[in-house]
């Protein structure tokens with residue numbers, strides 16, 4: 001009898017996203033149950049077609065599993081009445097904004113790194129900073145040269161997500177190209193068409209945050225444009 005070939009099935013989107021969450025956690029970018037993540041629901045998948053799956057609030061990202069997501073509708077509300085008692089991340093409204101503004105975005109990643117937090121405080125008063133003249137910028141989808149500049153908006157942190165998400169939704173369309181935004185003293189939001197692309201964007205941002213902070217510590221001219 002011939003043995004049947006063993007196929008390793010493609011990981012499901014939430015499994016792939018969970019692997020990325022563990023990678024981000026291993027880098028120290030999702031400490032103390034912080035950070036939140038989502039991916040757009042595929043048509044026919046669990047949840048409503050125009051909604052997304054978002055991480056449940058308050059879980060350790062080092063032990064996060066593919067079962068720790070909750071489907072929400074396009075406005076970030078839990079769409080399954082049987083699970084209405086489960087709390088999606090408090091920042092789910094910001095994920096809704098990204099999916100509304102950028103139809104190509106299928107994955108949103110939000111991290112709380114030390115470097116991002118420090119940098120966001122340094123540039124908060126000017127509302128953002130220019131990222132320019134670094135080779136790593138080519139890691140952003142569509143960028144082909146280091147000789148470019150990308151604006152990274154920084155919003156004051158807030159606990160009223162309705163007000164904050166309206167502010168973010170009004171400003172982001174004013175910037176092209178755009179790959180993410182920061183909340184001051186809080187963290188980074190970035191996104192991608194695929195999980196791999198969104199992960200790459202986090203890595204580009206984190207590289208830049210560390211490089212800019214190091215350059216500043218050596219007295220290198222400011223990168224704020």
Ligand SMILES: [Zn+2]
Pocket residue numbers: 034035036091110112186187
């Ligand atoms: Zn956060």
